[in-house]
Amino acid sequence: MALFRFGKSASESSSGEEDQPVAAKPGVFDRLRAGLSKTAQVLNTDVRDLLKQEGRHVDAAFLEELRGALVRTDMGPSAAESIVKDVEERLRSRVVDPEVVVESIRRTLSEKLAGTTGDLIKASSGPTVILVTGVNGSGKTTSIAKLTRRFTESGLRVVLGAGDTFRAAAVEQLSMWAGRLGADIVRGDSGSDPASIAHRAVAQAIEGSFDICIIDTAGRLQNQSNLMQELGKIRRVISKQIPDAPHEVLLVIDATAGQNALAQAEGFKEAAGCTGIVLAKLDGSARGGVIVPVAERFELPVKFVGLGESADDLTTFDPEAFVDAMLEGVLKP
Numbered sequence: 362m363a364l365f366r367f368g369k370s371a372s373e374s375s376s377g378e379e380d381q382p383v384a385a386k387p388g389v390f391d392r393l394r395a396g397l398s399k400t401a402q403v404l405n406t407d408v409r410d411l412l413k414q415e416g417r418h419v420d421a422a423f424l425e426e427l428r429g430a431l432v433r434t435d436m437g438p439s440a441a442e443s444i445v446k447d448v449e450e451r452l453r454s455r456v457v458d459p460e461v462v463v464e465s466i467r468r469t470l471s472e473k474l475a476g477t478t479g480d481l482i483k484a485s486s487g488p489t490v491i492l493v494t495g496v497n498g499s500g501k502t503t504s505i506a507k508l509t510r511r512f513t514e515s516g517l518r519v520v521l522g523a524g525d526t527f528r529a530a531a532v533e534q535l536s537m538w539a540g541r542l543g544a545d546i547v548r549g550d551s552g553s554d555p556a557s558i559a560h561r562a563v564a565q566a567i568e569g570s571f572d573i574c575i576i577d578t579a580g581r582l583q584n585q586s587n588l589m590q591e592l593g594k595i596r597r598v599i600s601k602q603i604p605d606a607p608h609e610v611l612l613v614i615d616a617t618a619g620q621n622a623l624a625q626a627e628g629f630k631e632a633a634g635c636t637g638i639v640l641a642k643l644d645g646s647a648r649g650g651v652i653v654p655v656a657e658r659f660e661l662p663v664k665f666v667g668l669g670e671s672a673d674d675l676t677t678f679d680p681e682a683f684v685d686a687m688l689e690g691v692l693k694p
């Protein structure tokens with residue numbers, strides 16, 4: 362199996378493209394920075410308030426306040442604890458040194474996120490099949506639109522499978538995106554079997570020599586065992602057509618939903634055989650730190666982050682850029 366290495370899409374290019382008009386699209390770091398601005402604001406306000414108190418000593422009360430500020434970014438207790446411990450060891454009973462604290466946050470987050478990303482897996486030959494799963498409303502269909510945009514911009518041909526046959530509106534939503542983005546779509550009647558839609562979509566991908574086939578699924582909760590089993594059936598149907606497919610099973614997680622959303626998404630990893638995560642809606646969240654517990658808990662690579670509602674609002678996950686964006690402006694005037 363191979364890996365997709367996308368060329369930078371127009372929306373991700375950090376420099377102005379020659380043929381772009383005056384209002385060039387922002388580069389990837391600008392987008393991340395904008396998306397993570399609410400998180401950076403929380404860190405900035407809380408940590409700056411803590412650190413600007415001149416002459417304050419690193420004591421139990423200080424460490425407790427620091428822990429609180431860190432936890433408010435949703436980075437999870439283990440990351441917050443590591444940072445607090447590190448600051449305690451390095452500055453115990455001494456006067457607070459803001460640079461040490463910020464450096465400690467940066468290093469801990471970088472360490473926790475190192476190796477938590479990965480390129481999209483690609484079929485060695487024939488169409489690459491991507492199955493997209495997650496709880497209700499997490500951002501699956503929009504993420505499919507964003508992925509489609511990336512693929513078509515790279516010159517790849519895409520067919521979508523409207524496997525959310527639960528709601529008629531879901532099929533319409535995906536059809537609208539397919540029309541806009543120049544992808545084909547396979548759809549069935551409302552209430553038809555999602556596995557048969559997946560089968561037809563993969564068949565069309567093979568027969569029509571498409572590069573990519575992306576299957577949408579209805580949102581579900583992990584305690585809906587019949588619906589979770591349905592994911593297994595979709596997988597089996599696909600793998601009968603192409604033995605190593607689906608090549609990717611992406612779990613879409615809503616970054617605004619907090620720790621509870623993580624608990625809800627847990628069952629998907631096994632039931633659907635997930636291979637990677639898309640962390641959607643980071644732009645709306647002051648809790649961008651949630652990527653740390655997401656990566657830790659699922660032990661799956663975070664392949665993309667969603668930064669808005671349009672088809673361009675997706676970037677690959679770059680841990681260093683992510684941490685930089687999270688700490689953007691912290692302690693700077």
Ligand SMILES: Nc1nc2c(ncn2[C@@H]2O[C@H](COP(=O)(O)OP(=O)(O)OP(=O)(O)O)[C@@H](O)[C@H]2O)c(=O)[nH]1
Nearest residue numbers: 497498499500501502503580641642667668669670
């Ligand atoms: N701000 C923001 N909104 C997003 C993002 N991704 C999705 N949304 C919005 O979230 C809502 C739900 O997105 P969908 O893509 O329909 O979610 P879904 O998981 O397909 O939902 P169901 O099919 O009902 O389970 C829509 O209003 C999207 O526009 C994102 O990255 N940022």
Ligand SMILES: [Mg+2]
Nearest residue numbers: 501502525531
């Ligand atoms: Mg949907």
